[in-house]
Amino acid sequence: MSTTTHRPAGPALLDLPGQTHVAEGPLDLNGMYLAHHAFRRDLASFAAAAAGTPVGEIDVWRGLAVRWERFSHVLHHHHTTEDDVLWPQLLDLVDADGDTAGRATLEAMEAEHQLIDPLLAACAEGFARMADRPDEETRSRLAGTTRQACDVLGEHLRHEETGALPIVQRLLPQEGWDRVEEAAGSGATFARTRFLVPWVADGLTPEQRDTAFSSVGNGFRVLLWFTRRRYARETALAFRYA
Numbered sequence: 029m030s031t032t033t034h035r036p037a038g039p040a041l042l043d044l045p046g047q048t049h050v051a052e053g054p055l056d057l058n059g060m061y062l063a064h065h066a067f068r069r070d071l072a073s074f075a076a077a078a079a080g081t082p083v084g085e086i087d088v089w090r091g092l093a094v095r096w097e098r099f100s101h102v103l104h105h106h107h108t109t110e111d112d113v114l115w116p117q118l119l120d121l122v123d124a125d126g127d128t129a130g131r132a133t134l135e136a137m138e139a140e141h142q143l144i145d146p147l148l149a150a151c152a153e154g155f156a157r158m159a160d161r162p163d164e165e166t167r168s169r170l171a172g173t174t175r176q177a178c179d180v181l182g183e184h185l186r187h188e189e190t191g192a193l194p195i196v197q198r199l200l201p202q203e204g205w206d207r208v209e210e211a212a213g214s215g216a217t218f219a220r221t222r223f224l225v226p227w228v229a230d231g232l233t234p235e236q237r238d239t240a241f242s243s244v245g246n247g248f249r250v251l252l253w254f255t256r257r258r259y260a261r262e263t264a265l266a267f268r269y270a
């Protein structure tokens with residue numbers, strides 16, 4: 029699925045490459061879908077890069093270590109926001125609704141985050157080591173760990189998109205979603221934003237970008253203009269062999 033879905037009622041929701049479901053409803057979930065698309069895209073590139081980058085390409089490994097730090101910071105913030113602000117609100121709402129299947133789905137979301145964390149830590153250690161003292165054994169182990177992280181995160185995102193986000197649309201009021209969006213945007217320094225804007229826009233069609241900007245604010249168009257060249261340069265280095 030790679031087109032934008034336009035619906036007569038409610039916001040136009042993105043349907044991006046790799047996305048497994050569009051949860052129809054009144055809330056604008058595009059920030060969530062944009063993040064999921066970028067997580068899938070980058071993790072696939074990390075797995076390909078770990079398998080394909082020659083051990084002696086130290087500048088590329090350093091680029092990969094920097095990119096991993098930026099990527100994993102965004103992913104950690106995304107999961108923390110969901111665990112601290114989104115799932116607790118929804119758990120109260122499914123309980124009030126007597127929805128035991130909904131509770132099981134939401135509990136699985138938190139449990140799956142716990143499964144992903146050690147894999148991300150192992151990837152971080154592997155990329156840091158390859159940027160410092162590269163060796164074939166570490167590279168080979170990292171190729172396996174990044175592939176595993178890609179698979180586990182992909183399965184989690186599928187579960188979230190097909191199981192949890194429809195519950196969000198069904199039960200969460202706008203003010204509850206506003207709280208999630210506010211937490212998602214908190215703590216963003218200039219350096220993080222300079223990475224985040226072109227990172228989120230990477231790989232979108234012009235039409236998907238228009239939909240994204242109408243959700244996250246047209247002010248980001250200007251930021252994208254100023255940040256895209258540096259991002260493209262750093263991406264080309266890190267993923268040279270992906």
Ligand SMILES: [Fe+2]
Binds near residue numbers: 060106188
């Ligand atoms: Fe998510």
